[in-house]
Amino acid sequence: MTETPASLFPERSYLWQDGTLRSWLLTTDHKRIALLYLVTITVFFATGSIGAALIRLQLIEPGGMILSDETYSRMFTMHGIVMVWLFLVPSIPVTFGNFLVPLMLGARDLAFPRLNLLSWYLFVASGLLVLYGLFRGGLETGWTFYTPLSTDYTQGRVLPVVAGVFLSGFSSIATGVNIIVSIHQLRAPGMTWYRMPLMLWALYATSVIFVLATPVLSITLLLLAFEHIFRVGVFDPALGGDPLLFQHLFWFYSHPAVYIMILPGMGVVSEIVSTFCHKPIFGYRFVAWSSISIAAIGFLVWGHHMFVAGTSLYAAIVFSMLSFLVSVPSAIKVFNWLGTMHGGSIRLDAPMLYAMGFIGLFTVGGLTGLFLASLASDVHLTQTYFVVAHFHYIMVGGMVSAYFGGLHYWWPKITGRMYPEMWGRIAAALIFFGFNLTFFPQFILGYEGMPRRYATYPEQFQVLNVLSSAGASILAVAYVLPLVYFTWSLFKGARAPGNPWAATGLEWQTSSPPPTENFARTPEVTSGPYDYATLDRLNRTAAEEAPHV
Amino acid sequence: MSDAADPHGPYETLRHQEETTIAGMWLFLASESLLFGGLFLVSLIYAHTRANGWAAGVRHTDLVIGGVNTVILITSSAIYTLAVEAARQDHKRRAVQAAMTAAALGLVFLLLKAFEWSKEFKEHLFPGTHFAITGADAGGAQLFYSFYFLATFLHAVHMIVGTGLIAWICLRAGKVNPGKSWNTSVEIVGLYWSFVDLVWMILFPVLYLVGRT
């Protein structure tokens, strides 16, 4: 093995070592697979956004602008299915997770590189099946496939879409197995559990949900498909089945899946907050364990989706209390991020702007969740736009902000190029503004009683709906911006140094972009995470020695 | 570089790679148990809420074939453990013999299962319009047979995969240098094979015994 620092040979990076298409499609390099995923989920994000754009266009007029009632139903279903199953669930774990887990551990690759590639192919196949179903007519069940909507009342293509989601589950399981086993087995010498960056704790917790909740969804969808094909009453009340049973099983997966859609974002934010405050995360162990406890408690709260579905009052009370419990570890995270920022000299680069956006929007989303977790107010607010606003504050305000923050933060590492900082900040501010303009009015709409999932609405709601649609158009521009300047930076951006943010973490100790084998020598870890004192001392020494070279 | 793994792979030593693969298989099986767990949960609920129809369905299953198949599968699993033990002691020939016997028993299981299915199709026990059991219990019995066919089909798919894996092991052993991790492969496939056996140990009472008398 060569001892020469790989940074001297940027052309030997994982990006350019072998440029053929074949080498990309058959790669087992976790970094390349991360990029394959990045391109794929960007396509799905764009597809889902088109659905959102049409929804907001329709709702400018009380009587509806462009879509028939049925097309409207199919459009929000398409938006939900694509965004949840093909973007949010995979998003951070398959891109940054794939790219960073080995780098952060000080390893050469994930534990099962070929399984990793297989998971991408499964994901692409599942995406194609879903898109086939959606473009050959679509369906009007919402992203949840509730029976009897998905059995008796649908005119649409339930089967290919359900098959696609079923398949994507196995892709998730493969990713989850890979991440968990890698973290257990591939930590570099000296990398103890409490020396791991918080991103890894978050991804570990996420992967536990991938591995243990997804199979329950798989079997539920299999039963749904069986019922659909052979007309036996498993879940369909018209055939003697039990629709509540479907909801129980569905939410047993899908509530934990909500944490699949937020925990990785929390990991990203922890990394960014620490780096841009140049301070260790306040209460590191609490933040680490709060990820695990969110994942664990997340398995016990699914009943809060069924408060008005006719479950027993006692069950509802228990589920309500357990749901409140989740806010404890979530609040621990928020307070510890704020504690880290307190008294720090904060650099407001684009990643930090996104991270701060995350903290604010996630807090709003989390607090409004308490209204929905308590029985009395949920009865009033359920099925209204309040719910829509609440989960968009978590999923979009939270997770998508974190995703974009992570993209800016690790872009120099992934591509070896700097993005234009000015434009990065402008886009971050626009996204924050556009997001709030889109979704804050929906809290009021919901509180005033506007039901979700309808193509039309009474006139008194128009002002707030127009505001919301105006926000959505700002959001659309703000999402296109990064696409433009990231692409530009690939060709014209300044070359990125190995550690442009003066961050700790092993991923910053190798070159940007990293060589195929990640590290010229397996790193040895001698101190805890976020050890800025050592980093600064090394930098000072390097600066003092520089003139003599 | 005699005991080192693939230099581009993530492992320093072969032993490290082997340990990791075993860990991965355990985790995969945990995931699998939740897949079947969901199915068992729904079966248990319907066996309870639709008890009469469910029992009517159970009474139509072929206890003889089911029982014989159970014995075959336990035997196969037991024989496979001999293969694991032989592989650990580097008795490759004995390991292959035991593995092949286990796979052959698996094939017998699948043949018997296929025969049982075709019999049931002929008797109109597959859920649908000409379903054989009529009257008050028809709905519950159809439900039972839905689970019966789905569960046994899923299990059979796992059996086919398992048999394929054992065949792959035996083929690799036939080559001059099957690689040092061959022993570990035998062990990992063994984990999977035992799991498939275990699933049947739960399926058998649920589908053939509960409510029979």
Ligand SMILES: [Cu+2]
């Ligand atoms: Cu929930």
